[in-house]
Amino acid sequence: MLLIKCPWCGERPETEFHYGGEAHIERPENPEALSDEEWANFLFMRSNVKGLFRERWHHSNGCRRWFNVLRNTVSHDILAVYRMGEKPPVIEPAEENR
Amino acid sequence: MGKFEHWHSPFEGQENLFSDALKAQPFTAQVNLRGNPDDGVFNGWVKDSLDLELPLEPNRISEGKGCKALWLGPDEWLVIGSDEGLASDLSSPPDGLHSAVTDVSANRVILELSGPHARDVLSKSCELDFHPRVFGTGMVVQTLLAKSQAIIEQVGGDRYHLYVRNSFARYVAEWLSDALLEFQ
Numbered sequence: 001m002l003l004i005k006c007p008w009c010g011e012r013p014e015t016e017f018h019y020g021g022e023a024h025i026e027r028p029e030n031p032e033a034l035s036d037e038e039w040a041n042f043l044f045m046r047s048n049v050k051g052l053f054r055e056r057w058h059h060s061n062g063c064r065r066w067f068n069v070l071r072n073t074v075s076h077d078i079l080a081v082y083r084m085g086e087k088p089p090v091i092e093p094a095e096e097n098r
Numbered sequence: 099m100g101k102f103e104h105w106h107s108p109f110e111g112q113e114n115l116f117s118d119a120l121k122a123q124p125f126t127a128q129v130n131l132r133g134n135p136d137d138g139v140f141n142g143w144v145k146d147s148l149d150l151e152l153p154l155e156p157n158r159i160s161e162g163k164g165c166k167a168l169w170l171g172p173d174e175w176l177v178i179g180s181d182e183g184l185a186s187d188l189s190s191p192p193d194g195l196h197s198a199v200t201d202v203s204a205n206r207v208i209l210e211l212s213g214p215h216a217r218d219v220l221s222k223s224c225e226l227d228f229h230p231r232v233f234g235t236g237m238v239v240q241t242l243l244a245k246s247q248a249i250i251e252q253v254g255g256d257r258y259h260l261y262v263r264n265s266f267a268r269y270v271a272e273w274l275s276d277a278l279l280e281f282q
């Protein structure tokens with residue numbers, strides 16, 4: 001079980017949250033200008049990182065807010081939590097290799 | 099006779115679930131209030147309407163005259179009061195104010211869990227820490243209680259109010275009365 005620190009409510013058990021997939025995926029400005037392949041890439045294709053991954057979580061059984069988490073997909077270490085619209089924090093290489 | 103006269107408790111015929119340690123609270127007016135707490139107009143309107151300062155710190159409550167507000171989110175509160183006119187107190191926001199008022203009185207029932215083993219029973223039913231070093235009177239959390247969505251408020255030394263969904267109320271009350279058995 002992960003303990004996730006909601007940016008508002010504080011540390012809560014994973015069972016209070018829902019996972020929202022990869023963060024910082026921007027909707028294309030002009031979807032009608034994309035090929036089918038480009039559109040499918042935007043809709044369905046996600047990176048499958050071994051290491052640091054920026055992802056969205058929803059505090060669905062708490063304050064019901066979305067936020068971002070920077071998690072190491074190998075160790076499950078959560079290195080940072082930041083609100084929607086905030087820039088992802090810069091992580092020093094030494095920490096990245098944890 | 100008000101609009102609550104048609105409300106039926108989900109516990110009718112279930113009085114055997116209750117004891118000194120677990121009680122159903124009488125019907126209470128509940129209003130979900132949303133707005134921007136950084137907006138002075140919003141704050142002023144709430145203060146004038148309810149005589150209440152909204153809690154801005156997460157997981158806190160604040161009390162006004164005849165009502166109180168529970169923090170639910172950074173722009174969301176649950177206002178509780180015994181007066182069924184609570185929602186109408188908030189029925190005329192200033193022009194152009196971005197806010198929402200929803201009467202949710204029938205959404206949740208309130209159970210009171212109290213006594214020397216109240217915290218033990220909560221710990222059996224919920225993953226959060228209710229030890230006095232991190233939780234106390236005047237604090238509130240939205241979480242899962244016996245896997246069902248609930249709001250848990252500490253109203254006194256060993257007294258907790260549990261706001262549970264109407265449709266889950268019987269299940270939660272049965273769970274809690276069972277959890278209390280080992281302490282009786």
Ligand SMILES: [Zn+2]
Nearest residue numbers: 006009059063
């Ligand atoms: Zn939260």
